[in-house]
Amino acid sequence: MSHHPVLQAVIREVTGQLTSHPQVAEAFQNCYPNTFDTTIQSCADGSTFVITGDIPAMWLRDSAAQVSPYLPLVQDHPQIREIIRGLIVRQAQCLLLDPYANAFNQNPSGPGHKQDRPEPSPWVWERKFELDSLCYPIRLAHQYWTLTGDRSVLLGDFRQMLDVVLHTMRTEQHHEEESPYRFERPDPLLPSDTLEREGLGSPTAYTGMVWSGFRPSDDACTHHYLIPANMFAWVSLGQVVQWAEEVYQDENLAFEARSLMHDIQQGIREYGTFQHPEFGKIYAYEADGLGNQLFMDDANVPSLLSLPYLGYCPADDPIYLNTRRFILSKHNPFYFQGRFLQGIGSPHTPGGLVWPIALSMQGLTSLDRQERLALIRQLVSTTAGTGFMHEGVHPEDPHHFTRPWFAWANSLFADFVLKSLQLGDWDEVPTDLYAQSALQTAGSRKDHL
Incomplete structure (x- = not known):
């Protein structure tokens, strides 16, 4: 948790609203203060x-x-x-x-x-x-x-x-x-x-x-x-x-x-x-x-x-x-889909990687509550046990990622969670919707690029 008391207060408030969704709460607690700390x-x-x-x-x-x-x-x-x-x-x-x-x-x-x-x-x-x-x-x-x-x-x-x-x-x-x-x-x-x-x-x-x-x-x-x-x-x-x-x-x-x-x-x-x-x-x-x-x-x-x-x-x-x-379709040559992720990537990271920045941005610009919730689920279930966002993530294997320390991705995810809470997205969301991912329970193997 951040050492700054103001950020600690925000984290306590947000995680208090997400007690039924521990994965999201943990990711926010890690990502929100990352730039500051x-x-x-x-x-x-x-x-x-x-x-x-x-x-x-x-x-x-x-x-x-x-x-x-x-x-x-x-x-x-x-x-x-x-x-x-x-x-x-x-x-x-x-x-x-x-x-x-x-x-x-x-x-x-x-x-x-x-x-x-x-x-x-x-x-x-x-x-x-x-x-x-x-x-x-x-x-x-x-x-x-x-x-x-x-x-x-x-x-x-x-x-x-x-x-x-x-x-x-x-x-x-x-x-x-x-x-x-x-x-x-x-x-x-x-x-x-x-x-x-x-x-x-x-x-x-x-x-x-x-x-x-x-x-x-x-x-x-x-x-x-x-x-x-x-x-x-x-x-x-x-x-x-x-x-x-x-x-x-x-x-x-x-x-x-x-x-x-x-x-x-x-x-x-x-x-x-x-x-x-x-x-x-x-x-x-x-x-x-x-x-x-x-x-x-x-x-x-x-x-x-x-x-x-x-x-x-x-x-x-x-x-x-x-x-x-x-x-957001196959017509975009840099839209990638796999078993665990689907979203926009970049020619900057060859190999068909989806970028968490794009997933957060898709959520920040979405008018659909279910789409926003699904995007947060993708984001928090593919951190490979690190609790942080990365630059690019392979849609078939989230343990295959670039840049374990990429502050922009962490900040944008925090923005997305804050907006989602402001919009009331978490009212009456089933607790098992964000159940612990098998990907994360498998451990935090970091064979990243």
Whole structure:
């Protein structure tokens, strides 16, 4: 159990509501405090550095997602509030150092992928440009500001960061002609670890959307207009508009953000949809503006599955529901089914592994109580006796998994359980529905990858 008394109180409250479901209670007790207890490092300058778990670097995406379960605590608990505030400060510092980087070191000590071309700054662990890396800091700051009303965190470096973010997005609308960004990894383990055409990426034409070199899986895009990432950018820019009007009184910032929103939305409508013969109108995962589209979904967020979670559309939006049916079916090449699991995986983990992140996201965006309960049952019965979520899990053998310490997956599971309780999902659930799994009683064998 966490050593922090506030987190202990939350754990006691939640597990008290789940006394008839010990597997779920145990998994929550392990997963909820995992980020707080193992990955958060307070820095001398007052900022907060959050590692991913078993990798000692801070991803902008992961760090924002990892602290999500603690956001409801920021109003009443100053220590939690300062930790989140410190992370917002640190993320702004990172983007000012390099808006094209996805992962950073705590100090300019130089670890990471130093063989990449061009060689990144010693502050940078990895310089894969992922559009969502510009969005997650905005999302986290907006959530924090909404809950606390703290305007001070939006000033100084953060305000300067917004200019850098918008400039980078505007530049990457015209990647072929204007972008300074190149990325090559000599002798990559997988082709998806580098970009073709001497680091420029595969060809694209202007669409109004923002180019992204890599997906939130850290894998190279096939076509570089990543639709869910652009939807995330559209949401983030709307939050910038709100700040421009309510905090900064900056008409130029509001105009620029609105202009980008308009361009992105037009691009999504023109290049990001498809009339599927079985599912109706659906969203593509990627497009290039040259007539090519990719139809799939990846476990990492932003994903097509996560659109209501990100705030792009309601969970009952017709195009989203059509898309959801498509990506949760055999038509999605990264939807895997086995005896113990079924859900979305990722080409990032070859071998047909289902990602707990995707199962939690499926639950967080579901309108169906039975679906949510079934997903929690899958999640808690496939931890291989560890009590924690993992990166990818084999649907035929949950003892075959990747990354035993992956804080994002633990935090998202905690978010899912909290939402499920808020929705009243556990009222009158039979106690034997979550009976001890034979998989877990078999022991905690960890022949993970």
